[in-house]
Amino acid sequence: MSDFDIGRWRPAPFLPEADSRDGSLTFVVATLCFLACLTLIAVLATNRAARDWTSQLDGQATIIVRPKANETPDGAAARAAETLAGVPGVAEARALEKEKAEALIAPWLGAADLSDLPVPRLVAVQLTKTAPADAIALDRALKAQGLDAVVDDHSVWMADIQHAAQVARWVGMAVFGLIATAAAAVVAFATRAGLAARREVVEVLHLSGAEDGFIAGLFQLRFAKMAAIAGLFGAGAAAIMGAILRLAGGGQGLTPVLPITWLDLLAVLPAPLAAGAVAALAARLTAQAMIRDLA
Amino acid sequence: MSRNPNATGAPDADPAVVRFDDVSMRYGRAPEILKDLTFTLAPGSFHFVTGASGAGKTSLLKLLFLAAKPSKGLMHLFGQDVSTVAREDQPFLRRRIGVVYQEFKLLEHMSAFDNTALPLRIEGRKPDSYRNDVAELLAWVGLKHRMHAMPATLAGGEKQRLAIARAVVNRPEILLADEPTGNVDPEMGLRILKLFVELNRLGTTVLFATHDEDLVARSGMPVLHLENGRLTAHGARP
Numbered sequence: 373m374s375d376f377d378i379g380r381w382r383p384a385p386f387l388p389e390a391d392s393r394d395g396s397l398t399f400v401v402a403t404l405c406f407l408a409c410l411t412l413i414a415v416l417a418t419n420r421a422a423r424d425w426t427s428q429l430d431g432q433a434t435i436i437v438r439p440k441a442n443e444t445p446d447g448a449a450a451r452a453a454e455t456l457a458g459v460p461g462v463a464e465a466r467a468l469e470k471e472k473a474e475a476l477i478a479p480w481l482g483a484a485d486l487s488d489l490p491v492p493r494l495v496a497v498q499l500t501k502t503a504p505a506d507a508i509a510l511d512r513a514l515k516a517q518g519l520d521a522v523v524d525d526h527s528v529w530m531a532d533i534q535h536a537a538q539v540a541r542w543v544g545m546a547v548f549g550l551i552a553t554a555a556a557a558v559v560a561f562a563t564r565a566g567l568a569a570r571r572e573v574v575e576v577l578h579l580s581g582a583e584d585g586f587i588a589g590l591f592q593l594r595f596a597k598m599a600a601i602a603g604l605f606g607a608g609a610a611a612i613m614g615a616i617l618r619l620a621g622g623g624q625g626l627t628p629v630l631p632i633t634w635l636d637l638l639a640v641l642p643a644p645l646a647a648g649a650v651a652a653l654a655a656r657l658t659a660q661a662m663i664r665d666l667a
Numbered sequence: 668m669s670r671n672p673n674a675t676g677a678p679d680a681d682p683a684v685v686r687f688d689d690v691s692m693r694y695g696r697a698p699e700i701l702k703d704l705t706f707t708l709a710p711g712s713f714h715f716v717t718g719a720s721g722a723g724k725t726s727l728l729k730l731l732f733l734a735a736k737p738s739k740g741l742m743h744l745f746g747q748d749v750s751t752v753a754r755e756d757q758p759f760l761r762r763r764i765g766v767v768y769q770e771f772k773l774l775e776h777m778s779a780f781d782n783t784a785l786p787l788r789i790e791g792r793k794p795d796s797y798r799n800d801v802a803e804l805l806a807w808v809g810l811k812h813r814m815h816a817m818p819a820t821l822a823g824g825e826k827q828r829l830a831i832a833r834a835v836v837n838r839p840e841i842l843l844a845d846e847p848t849g850n851v852d853p854e855m856g857l858r859i860l861k862l863f864v865e866l867n868r869l870g871t872t873v874l875f876a877t878h879d880e881d882l883v884a885r886s887g888m889p890v891l892h893l894e895n896g897r898l899t900a901h902g903a904r905p
Contacts, residue, residue, distance in 0.1 A: 376815040378802050381780060383788055388776035576772050581762035582789045
């Protein structure tokens, strides 16, 4: 006699349990998710670095003052600072001490005695946030006072930094998109292989009256689950890697050039969901296309 | 996944459950395997489909369980022109047809009980509504002691009876069987035939494809005889 207990019977899954190929697929999707998350963290850090650099330069100007024959460098710098402080759009103008000016050129000249050199004095200008003065207005004010000075409002550097940051952002997003597309392609390929391997099951379900959407849904659920789990592993690994880089780089992240923050690591949170969604879509479209080939 | 079990378009006005009008069929660009078939099957009828190997018996059944499409002619099922049935409605038509495949097509990852319950699950029925019916049906086909067994562990005759149980579990209006006695001994063949006759008495229209002339002769049932894809006898015994 059978020991089969009808009361305790629970329906078996429509599709066979995962086979050995599913393990390899999980690994590949997890790796792609890891790379995508790492790219995302790098994009965020690059964005922040560019923002920090431009915010440091934005709203500032540096004036190089050359003293005339009848005045001292300190006097010329003080006069320039006083003149600029009265220009609309300037919040503060401060003449830098001789030592600071020398310190700025020390990297190029070394520890040489600079006392005999006519080192120009610098005036650091802080512009107002609303309606800041432009380089032309500053230059005009200095010339009106008979000062020999050159105005540098950092606009050349800012444009370069912003351009570099924009390029880095687009390259990062392109790499991210490429990895996401590769993940979708891998899942689509795996779905085709999965359907081919389970063709008999698909055929029996189809001929027994299962709707196309129902059969596609089985594969959609199977691969969405798999990709979400893989995404969890990939995102977790990327977050750990990000944390290591953050810790290794001290308070400024990996380096001052790529400042990873703890908040950046939260960006990997949607990865399992996104991986599941991409896999679900790829699996459904692939499965539907294959099922449509059945009569 | 249950929508409307009868959502297959027009009502069943035609008294015949199957009507073929000049139907032909071919696979791809190959020559026609079925040629100009014209016949009708009345509700509750029992017909054998006979013919030599390659005569077109399996192809005829494939047309009937909607696994293939006619290349020519009109095929009506339950009074409806099949060519006008939308793809999304075809599953509901298939649920009215039970099929015993020559190669069984049992799902290897499911037990005998799960295999039998499959059409009911596809219809979206709750397990509590059918678990006792499935057990009774398996007992009726002589598999009461094998309900938990996986198909790989079943003997040929047991697989055959399991395939029959799955084909009839949702009380289909048409039952198609492709060589259901092909893999069993004559005694088991006779027992299987009795199962089909019993189902037919309950009102199911049966189409039984076989090349076993003895079985056909002993049953006395009408025959659709195919030769090279053409119907050479309909209704009378050859």
